[in-house]
Amino acid sequence: MSDDGESGIAIIAFIGSVFSPYYAFARRKGAVDPLNHCAINVAVYRRGRNRWAMTERPRGAVSRTTNSFSVGPSSLSWDGTSLTIRIDEIAVPIPRRVRGTVRVVPTAITRQAFTLGEKGRHMWWPIAPCARVQVALDHPHLRWQGDGYFDMNRGDAPLEQDFSDWQWARGAMQDGAVILYEAQRRDGSRIDLAMTFDPQGRMQTFVPPRMVGLRRTGWRVDRSVRSEDGATVVKTLEDAxxxxxxxxxAKLLGEPVALMHESLSLDRFAMPVVQAMLPFRMPRAWT
Structure with a gap:
């Protein structure tokens, strides 16, 4: 989010696009090459001017090295101190250009990763819990700086096989950042992670406060968050x-905090009617 709270951006680079209907359909026939289902998802948030782009591309449009990853005309590269993301995509459902550069500058890199699935099939690594973000977009025209975050998820099985519900939140604190990670596993067990990171990347866990239910989205997706003194939805950025x-x-560790929050219903995602709707938001380029 920008320092003034008016703008935001979320970028996800996919190898084996988790939410791809094409990837899901191909897996029904057997083993599939995840590099044949890659995408760089960009969501730009600005009052009245949101844009969403997520075009899936095949292996021939993908290139990666130790320090870089490109999918079609967009790319990510690491120079040892910062992550530079060059974006050149077309938004949907109204075709509009999303083009420009985002630079993510971590204050520190963490080393600890967390196993999420009960069978060890899913892993999460909060690579840079604290970072500064510099946004320079030409389409739409945006220039801002703000607080940011960079992480990675990896899995050896589709999310919907091992989880039914997923709630995640991250917010800037006076001295670092706080992250909450909750998920309901298919075997009935739960993940309940609550931790803070200082700007040097040092982690401390804490006992999470009670779960607070939030109002459902327009699509009736359940939302909840840990908070010591109630919680409210300031704005809904994506409603799918x-x-x-x-x-x-919310309020955590005695401090008011604005959280970037994600709710994911994997039971909903697996429904055939939802799968049939996804290509309208996630087109595929075949070359």
């Missing part, structure tokens, strides 16, 4: 049949 991204006002 199985997913919501929101800004939540």
């Amino acid at each position: 049949p199985f997913y919501a991204r929101s800004v939540i006002s």
Whole structure:
């Protein structure tokens, strides 16, 4: 989010696009090459001017090295101190250009990763819990700086096989950042992670406060968050049949905090009617 709270951006680079209907259909026939289902998802948030782009591309449009990853005309590269993301995409459902550069400058890199699945099939690594972000977009024209975050998820099985519900939140604190990670596994067990990171990347866990229910989205997706003194939805950034991204006002460790929050219903995602809707938001380029 920008320092003035008016703008935001979320970027996800996919190898084996988790939410791809094409990837899901191909897997029904057997083993599939995840590099044949890659995408760089860009969501730009500005009052009245949101843009969403997520074009899936095949292996021939993908290139990667130790320090770089490109999918079609967009790319990510690491120079040892910062991550530079060059974006050149077309938004949907109204075709509009999303083009420019985003630079993510971590204050530190963490080393600890967390196993999420009960069978060890899913892993999460909060690579840079604290970072500064510099946004320079030409389409739409945006220039801002703000607080940011960079992480990675990896899995050896589709998310919907091992989880039914997923709630995640991250917010800037006076001295670092706080992250909450909750998920309901298919075997009935739960993940309940609550931790803070200082600007040097040092982590401390804490006992999470009670769960607070939030109002459902327009698509009736359930949202909840840990908070010591109630919580409210400041704005809903994404409202999809199985997913919501929101800004939540909460209180953690005695401190008011604005959280970037994600809710994911994997039962909803697996429904055939939802799968049939996905290509309208996630087109595929065949070359």
